[in-house]
Amino acid sequence: MAETIFFIVFALGALGFSAAVLIAKNPINSAVMLVCSFFCLAGIYVMLSATFMAVIQILVYAGAIMVLFIFVLMLLNIRDDEIEAPRLSIHQGIAILAGTGIFFTIALSIAAWSGSSSRVAHDTMSDTFGTVEPIGDQLITSYVLPFEMAAILLLVGIVGAVVVAKKRF
Amino acid sequence: MLTDILLILLKIVAVVLLFAMPIGSLMTLLGDRKQSSMIQNRVGPNRARLSIIPGLGRLPLVGIPHFLADGLKMIFKEDAIPDGADRTWHNIVPAMALFPAIVMWAVIPFHDHYCTGEIVVQNYRDICVEGQTRNFFSIANLDAGLLYVFAISGVSVYGAAIAGWASNAKYSLIGGLRSSAQMISYEVSMALSVAGAILIYGTLNLNEMVVQQGHLIGGWLPMWGIVVQPLAFFIFLGAMMAETKRAPFDMPEGESEIVAGYFTEFSSMKFAVIQLSEYVATVFVGALIATIFLGGWQVPYLYGDGFHFGNTPTAALELPYWAVIALRIGAFSFKTIFILWLQFMLRWTLPRFRYDQVMNLGWKIFLPLSLANLVITAFVVAIL
Numbered sequence: 001m002a003e004t005i006f007f008i009v010f011a012l013g014a015l016g017f018s019a020a021v022l023i024a025k026n027p028i029n030s031a032v033m034l035v036c037s038f039f040c041l042a043g044i045y046v047m048l049s050a051t052f053m054a055v056i057q058i059l060v061y062a063g064a065i066m067v068l069f070i071f072v073l074m075l076l077n078i079r080d081d082e083i084e085a086p087r088l089s090i091h092q093g094i095a096i097l098a099g100t101g102i103f104f105t106i107a108l109s110i111a112a113w114s115g116s117s118s119r120v121a122h123d124t125m126s127d128t129f130g131t132v133e134p135i136g137d138q139l140i141t142s143y144v145l146p147f148e149m150a151a152i153l154l155l156v157g158i159v160g161a162v163v164v165a166k167k168r169f
Numbered sequence: 170m171l172t173d174i175l176l177i178l179l180k181i182v183a184v185v186l187l188f189a190m191p192i193g194s195l196m197t198l199l200g201d202r203k204q205s206s207m208i209q210n211r212v213g214p215n216r217a218r219l220s221i222i223p224g225l226g227r228l229p230l231v232g233i234p235h236f237l238a239d240g241l242k243m244i245f246k247e248d249a250i251p252d253g254a255d256r257t258w259h260n261i262v263p264a265m266a267l268f269p270a271i272v273m274w275a276v277i278p279f280h281d282h283y284c285t286g287e288i289v290v291q292n293y294r295d296i297c298v299e300g301q302t303r304n305f306f307s308i309a310n311l312d313a314g315l316l317y318v319f320a321i322s323g324v325s326v327y328g329a330a331i332a333g334w335a336s337n338a339k340y341s342l343i344g345g346l347r348s349s350a351q352m353i354s355y356e357v358s359m360a361l362s363v364a365g366a367i368l369i370y371g372t373l374n375l376n377e378m379v380v381q382q383g384h385l386i387g388g389w390l391p392m393w394g395i396v397v398q399p400l401a402f403f404i405f406l407g408a409m410m411a412e413t414k415r416a417p418f419d420m421p422e423g424e425s426e427i428v429a430g431y432f433t434e435f436s437s438m439k440f441a442v443i444q445l446s447e448y449v450a451t452v453f454v455g456a457l458i459a460t461i462f463l464g465g466w467q468v469p470y471l472y473g474d475g476f477h478f479g480n481t482p483t484a485a486l487e488l489p490y491w492a493v494i495a496l497r498i499g500a501f502s503f504k505t506i507f508i509l510w511l512q513f514m515l516r517w518t519l520p521r522f523r524y525d526q527v528m529n530l531g532w533k534i535f536l537p538l539s540l541a542n543l544v545i546t547a548f549v550v551a552i553l
Contacts, residue, residue: 064356067326074346132316
């Protein structure tokens with residue numbers, strides 16, 4: 001009962017705030033709405049017993065990436081009257097196509113998955129599911145290559161940022 | 170189910186309304202006004218009287234009535250919103266500032282889990298036999314407790330940043346930008362400096378971290394964070410002070426440069442809420458440092474059944490369980506208030522940094538030092 005209520009609150013919140021991101025005229029409003037939608041997603045993660053995922057979601061997306069977004073938006077400080085009326089460009093057409101494509105792919109795969117018998121029942125879940133230890137264990141044993149590749153990708157990003165910034169001085 | 174919910178509500182009320190908020194708001198007076206006046210050789214607030222209560226009409230009570238008078242005054246002030254400001258955000262922002270400051274308290278353990286059975290002390294740990302452990306003394310016993318703290322403290326940037334942007338004023342905007350830049354910079358060394366402690370205790374759960382700090386090195390020295398990670402303690406204290414935007418790191422407010430920074434244009438209770446959130450965050454810094462570095466609720470040599478001197482199974486001085494709990498909660502409160510006092514001492518005795526000095530300290534001194542600390546700790550932990 002309580003679970004259903006919380007799920008409805010978080011799911012509607014995530015959908016509503018995501019819609020608000022697209023609708024909001026002011027870029028800062030959009031960014032803050034996106035943060036709110038991250039919080040709702042984190043709530044859903046908590047309900048799925050994935051507390052570690054939830055905390056990382058807030059830590060990385062809401063706490064780091066979106067702060068940077070807002071920082072840049074505040075530096076630019078775009079006024080409402082400077083924002084031009086939206087026009088449909090080729091980029092937006094591609095974006096709409098890609099968005100609907102991804103939506104249908106995910107929807108179809110969820111539909112196919114929920115019909116299959118390979119679902120893991122809730123009561124077979126171990127006590128430590130979603131906690132830090134098993135995830136860390138998996139990351140440095142089974143998934144050590146993707147993990148290190150992601151680290152190298154981030155390093156390349158940092159070096160790239162330094163190279164780009166250096167040219168100006 | 171219902172009792173669980175009631176218990177959680179009770180814990181939230183106890184932690185927020187009986188611990189965090191009262192200490193936080195009392196600090197606005199005792200720390201920032203009375204302690205500062207003593208440091209600067211002034212008298213400080215001593216005029217307001219509680220004459221409603223008979224018998225107290227003539228006593229200054231170290232100026233505590235001033236803080237009640239201030240609260241009352243704030244409520245009756247005009248709430249001014251500048252022209253051209255974003256009214257919606259201007260109204261929401263105080264709540265955005267207060268939210269993380271309160272929510273962070275969810276993972277702070279005030280005592281170990283309550284044991285319904287008998288307690289046996291083994292290897293400096295309380296082991297609960299013939300009973301269950303119940304989580305009565307922290308709101309949530311989160312497995313990733315420390316990460317949760319970092320996540321929420323990362324979110325606390327929004328309050329300051331949006332406050333600066335929504336005011337439609339130059340000083341406010343500069344304050345907001347400074348605060349977000351400063352908080353992003355110091356978050357890095359804040360997290361890296363504690364990484365050493367995480368390696369040593371091998372957990373992110375704050376309660377488990379405190380339990381491990383009950384271990385005695387060589388049978389006499391408590392394994393507190395400050396003993397095994399002294400450098401990290403100072404880096405973490407500095408970084409946390411910068412996170413809460415306290416002087417000497419008060420660039421976002423910078424009274425002598427940008428009036429009051431990001432909350433220049435806030436008045437009435439909105440100003441009070443932003444100010445209060447800063448103080449509650451300061452109290453939280455005290456609680457977190459006490460938990461990670463000063464042994465949290467641990468009293469040296471005190472375990473579940475009394476005082477043990479050395480690794481002995483029987484207590485040298487037996488105490489009833491309720492007395493142990495009371496002593497431990499008292500010790501935790503004392504440590505929190507001690508760190509709080511230290512922060513106010515630093516605030517009022519150190520000169521302010523310049524903006525570039527704050528950035529240099531964060532990126533060029535704190536960050537390399539905490540990285541070096543992490544690498545050395547990792548080597549030592551791997552060897553032992």
